[in-house]
Amino acid sequence: MDAQPGRSVTSKVLALLDAFTPATPALTLTELARRAGLPLPTAHRRAAELVAWGALERGDDGRYRIGLRLWEVGSLAPRGLGLRELALPIMEDLYEVTHENVQLAVRQGLELVFIERIAGRHAVPVLTRVGGRFALHATGVGLVLLAYAPAEVQEQVLAAPLERYTELTITDPRRLRRCLAEVRRVGYAVSDRQVTMDALSVAAPIRGSDGVVAAISLVVAHDRADPLALAPLVQAAGRVLSRALGTSYRRSPGRVPSPTRSETQ
Amino acid sequence: MDAQPGRSVTSKVLALLDAFTPATPALTLTELARRAGLPLPTAHRRAAELVAWGALERGDDGRYRIGLRLWEVGSLAPRGLGLRELALPIMEDLYEVTHENVQLAVRQGLELVFIERIAGRHAVPVLTRVGGRFALHATGVGLVLLAYAPAEVQEQVLAAPLERYTELTITDPRRLRRCLAEVRRVGYAVSDRQVTMDALSVAAPIRGSDGVVAAISLVVAHDRADPLALAPLVQAAGRVLSRALGTSYRRSPGRVPSPTRSETQ
């Protein structure tokens, strides 16, 4: 039980936050300590400080939950709420026109994170959650984000085993590589029943000042889907958003004059 | 600003997060250190750890921003996204019926935090931001949250000076006290031009297992508003949500899954 190096106090605090997942949003102290890999008294002390600040909250049942204060701070993430605020009107337009599910996602490491979704009441049910993660190689948004990701990221994804969700999921690295090339060629991605056997999605990239920063998609029932008809719609939405990003991400912070003009459109 | 002993590492980490505000979502190291009240090397080291984990992100310009990983964790807050997920369908109903702004807020200490809003394109513009804070004594949602807050909270708010936003803002503690009693009597709150001179809001409480946990409101142009007609609508929405909360907040203590030793991805 020697204290392994690299176990800073900060890392312990972050491990406590990491213990919470969508499946387990409320934890007892003991669960929290075990998941964070910390001795109980340590977890207790750190958690108490987090509660005092509002990063965690403690219910009447003694369980810890993520606190509103952390949600507030998290809402300042440019790639989170910032992006959402920008995209929501366009997503709503897309929804009004199609009455299908609209999704917005960004890449985080080797996975994607859903930033927002509009779930049509009569649309095909999707199992995604705002704030939830998913693999890059199956969904429409994932294929777009992967296709335009740095080569290094692509290689890492292609090197790892590709999980199979349905019989149509692409799990062969060679096929996936061809698929990504095709996505780059046509400028949009189609995932036909690669996640569930009833749904199909069409996705397009959203470009920021340095490459593709997000992806937007429509998810529709596979049997009433016409990818070729949907693609222009989604692509147009992606382009509108790319433009909006370009204009809104100009920084005007007093002293720093624009340092680099390295926009890669 | 002296290095007072009693400053825990955790508090420093949290101070770093606290440095970010809606008005300043991107900070240089120097700004960050100054706002957090930390020496530069300390801020640098802690910030580096936060970046490594994803709580912060560092742009090409060297500035720090809130990271997506923190947004993800924050999205697990029951009073944040949890509440939003539950409320959104009802909020949309309210929007469809009225085509006015719909707002959802909870109390955090002596202020309120907006959890979600639906802003009608043709509705009166509101200056609220999801994740933003506001005083309790002026808005419709604020009056509801204050009226049903613990006596101790009410006293604290009444004791402090009440900021004036318009000539109709209630700033006299006695009047505010009467107003709150009226809110409790009728079960909804009306804020008539108490925030801006063009808007009026009608709000109703949302009750959880222990008292009022949130408030929902409609914000409409003051000249085409009929509070008495809107109140039943908003109250009905509040009641539906109260019921939904009651059923969904039943906890299943659950068994513990396999021993996870999840390293940070």
Add this chain to the structure above:
DNA sequence: ACCACAGCTTTCACTGAATGAAAGCCGAGG
């Protein structure tokens, strides 16, 4: 009523993670 137990909280002597002054580094501007 009593005991057994599980989960939480506090204590206390010890230790290494954190600290900040100072020195080094880098890039922009003169």
Add this chain to the structure above:
DNA sequence: CCTCGGCTTTCATTCAGTGAAAGCTGTGGT
């Protein structure tokens, strides 16, 4: 070429953090 502001790294010192163990509290069993 030199200066300046902002960032990064070093190093000896020390105080916040630590965990084993003891104490507490509420719950369920007999």
